[in-house]
Amino acid sequence: MKPKIAIRNVSRFFDVKGGTFQALRNVNLEVGAEQFLCIVGPSGCGKSTLLRMLGGLEMASTGDISIAHDNPARPLTAMIFQQESVFPWLTVEKNAAYGLQVTNNWRGAESAERVTYFLEKTGLLKFRDFYPYQLSGGMKQRLSVARAFVTNPEILLMDEPFAALDEQNKLLLQQELGKLWEEFRSTVVFITHSLDEAVLLGDRVMVMSSAPGHIKQAFDIPFARPRDFLELRQQDDFHHLTRQMWELLRQEVEAARAQEAGRLSQERARRNG
Template sequence: MSSSTAAPAAAGVTPDADVQIRLRGLTKQFDVRGKTVTALDSLDLDVPRGQFLVIVGPSGCGKTTLLRMLAGLDAPTAGQVEVQGGREGRPENSMVFQGDSIFPWMSVWDNASYGLTMRGVPRTEIKETVGHYLDKTGLAAFANAYPHQLSGGMRQRVSIARAFANDPEILLMDEPFSALDEQNKTLLQAELLRIWDETRKTVVFITHSVDEAVTLSDRIMVMTAQPGRAKAFVDVPFERPRDVLELRHQSKYGEIVYDIWQQLRDEVSRSQAQAGSAPQKKRSWLRR
């Protein structure tokens, strides 16, 4: 592992930075058929304000469990989750999921404006904000369409437009592009980078794709197999704004991808061994 790209797990703590997310000793356990299973174990992590953090790790290492705790959907068994807020009345976070998460009975416009409408934002502001993000995501011509009339990639664009339009402090993204074909995935990665360059929001993004992690992130956290711990942190040195295709032609890009795979290799093998030895009825939980 080259010392220029990776740091040990302790590097996840950055006390001198403007920290927006601080995790200390974060542990999550589940009771599975009378047995205690530890999904996350004693995780320490600081995410500076405005950083694009990507988390990679083998299946079952607790990535989604971590994101759910950041979103306030699950409570930790032990440890602390501290999130620094900002403007009063601004939502703490918005989450973009892997599958379709938009309302099928609402138009593209109504889906994208949902969060703002629920917060009672004035109509003129909603019109300006939603119009802006529909333009940014290439959906302006489809404002009156319904989800069943859209492709999978376009539905994910609606999810992204809704998340940014809601103007959260933190954007949480759980493998949002994993179900898409390679062409749509590349296009949406480019769209996300363009919008992020404009907003510079704090992002925590989960993916199984090392290429995607290096393309999007400022920093990557590599996790161990279950129970999930921080194994290493990798700083991604590429300047912004980034061109997705040009970036992948750089030799340094290939070096970083290789380094991360070296870190992941043993963890993926260990995760596969765990899944192979687990009873069939427990495997759906272990994929979290």
């Protein structure tokens, strides 16, 4: 079967003071249609850059990204960001409707129903007339989830969407996202630094190396859906998998640390010299 997303030999260089920085090196990966792919990697490994490329916000320096747009009536991607990204000047309802309205895909009552549906699903319906300043951090993040789902994208791109939330809210949102996705299957690329999160949500998990990032290893997650996250966390298989990944990831985190330390001492030397 033709993959939904095919990334071939993609590298990305950034111009930085005194040279270039290579964020990605020869990344190769494929994502099947309606697959939930999680990517974990040490911070600074270029995983966000990769996601931004898929979302059309960034270009590859070399290599090739091809994404199959199967249904032109649906938008290709919708992104959910780690930072607060709901528009402060729009009400909850208008934020959720934004993706449809800004592309002139608003279809009257049908679209309004869709907005209502996802606000209900994310527990925000009561707050439809509120402005974001009146919401908590978790509610704002649920709103950006709703905003993405309302557009019914072929691919959902999530960049550590729950990283800024407290533990309890994170657990709830993971479970809610899992349920929503099981209901509205779409292709997902989900970036996270949490191995637990990756294994709970994903069909496949890819571990990335430290910068310049490339794919170290891919793991297939065998757990059946629908998944009960509490139950899953108790299973030996779950621990076995996360353990395996951690062994792999630890080397990379340590390498990233060494890089960071090297960069800092270089900088200090330059400043003092």
